[in-house]
Amino acid sequence: MALASLAAAASLLPAAAARSRVSLARCRGMASSSSPSAAAGASAAARVGVVQMTSVGDLDANYATCSRLAKEAASSGVKFLCFPEVFSFISSKDGESIKIAEPLDGPIMQRYCSLAKESSMWLSLGGFQEKGPDDSHQYNTHVLIDDSGEIRSSYRKIHLFDVDVPGNMVYKESRFTTAGDTVVAVDSPFGRLGLTVCYDLRFPELYQCLRFKHRAQVLLVPSAFTKVTGEAHWEILLRARAIETQCYVIAAAQAGKHNEKRESYGDSIIIDPWGTVIARLPDRLSTGFAVADVDLSKVEAVRTKMPISEHRKFDSVWKTSSL
Template sequence: MALASFAASLPIAAATAVVRTRAAVVRRAMSSSSSVSAGSQARVGVVQMTSVGDLDANYATCSRLTKEAAAAGVKFLCFPEVFSFIGSKDGESVKIAESLDGPIMQRYCSLANDSSMWLSLGGFQEKGPDDSHQYNTHVLIDDSGKVRSSYRKIHLFDVDVPGNMVYKESRFTTAGDTVVAADSPFGRLGLTVCYDLRFPEIYQCLRFKHQAQVLLVPSAFTKVTGEAHWEILLRARAIETQCYVIAAAQAGKHNEKRESYGDSIIIDPWGVVIARLPDRLSTGFAVADIDLSKVEAVRTKMPISEQRKFDSILKSSSL
């Protein structure tokens, strides 16, 4: 397995990517820091996997990847949407949904603690407001196994995908109503989930109202929509917010009815891809070293936060 690396001559230099696939593990020994400060780097990882309708099988995959990422020096590992379970029948996810202090999430909390690693767990089936609904919840766990923050997906995927099938997430899922950012040793994190990516307002809010520096986008994009829009939307969000973007993706066929696009990716604040797996179907992870001084460098050279006019125009508008 060849090392995937990307270089750029733009203001943000590309970081080294380390890729783990089913076939092999490529590792480099590098010093890493538990926090990010000016001039320092922190090693983060982005996972790609194919979840199925088996909680134990999915956990085994997540556990294996976490241990391998820890051995590669990763301090913060990001998993995709519905990492713990993807059912093949309507309503299956609601049946297994639990509270964040239930046994499923506590298992992942123990994994974070045992690995001394922060985990971003996107798209957990959190028990909803009634027996017929769940929340699609992005959970952030610290290296001691404590749930630091959680975000309930705001934008639900109710779409008739051209040439594909009809999806109606709201049938079994209740939307959240709160934008969430959280402090971490890796910068201020903006939490989102999948379909949120098509709504730039939430990312603008995370950047300009909540001072996010790193945007997390765990996803399970369909093959059709992923081929058309995945990378371009992620790069746009990075460029317009001047943030790192870490987007973990589901990949391949989960069952007879559902297939995901894949292409887990990390993008820097200039919009440069700095890490991705070498193919869209392998189960594994890619690694990059992020440096918040690069975020500040881009923002200083192009001070859009000081030049934005929309908020003041909106307040004075009669529309």
């Protein structure tokens, strides 16, 4: 494509600034009734907010922070507010998160449903400790609540963080968490949303599936990245996901020291479909939120100027060879 055409696409973007559940293995499922070009009922532009916070091992304290931020965001005209992974609770001792884990109709999540209704705001709540299949496991669940306080969709984190980060803690999420096996995209007034959680970010095939199989326009990445991995890869990975899928990316992040054992990188950001960061907090440690307008016409403009969906070959049979 000519450079002039690419420049034209870039000029359309700010310079600075129904549900579907499918098998991951096959990346397919129920057909959606929504239009392929845009989510049903989605407005051309909508004000969204991305939260940065430092959750602790106190459910009430974390809720007080979330409630305050939701009310402040609503006063700023935000209609969709995205919270980070483990927004409601971060344990300081082994086994604590299992003890507080609840089903989605339990009192913890219902409290947040009431918050959404009271604030007349959609909420993205990433990384909730949902009660698992047995007493020793939970699910790491991303929950989407609408402005009437109803749970619209939920996604159980597929890729679990089992790593030994150099210079940091050894972490084995699978020891107490059961992985999900379902890709989730859902229509909303803010576009078609693709739900993910934290470590999923390192697996581009999930985001390709959300974009090309399930027509996502906005990708949600609530996270609690470690300081070491965040410094190295956080923004790079997020911008890559935005560029390769031509989607908005909203990435809410935990920040700072939660306890003596755990520290998160921070840097909550919103990225447009051209890969430009259009909103972020002034620093990586403060509690607050950043605001941006998500304009679906810019998604379509980028995809029209650079039609990668027409050029991709992954749905074809490829010839392979080995030496």
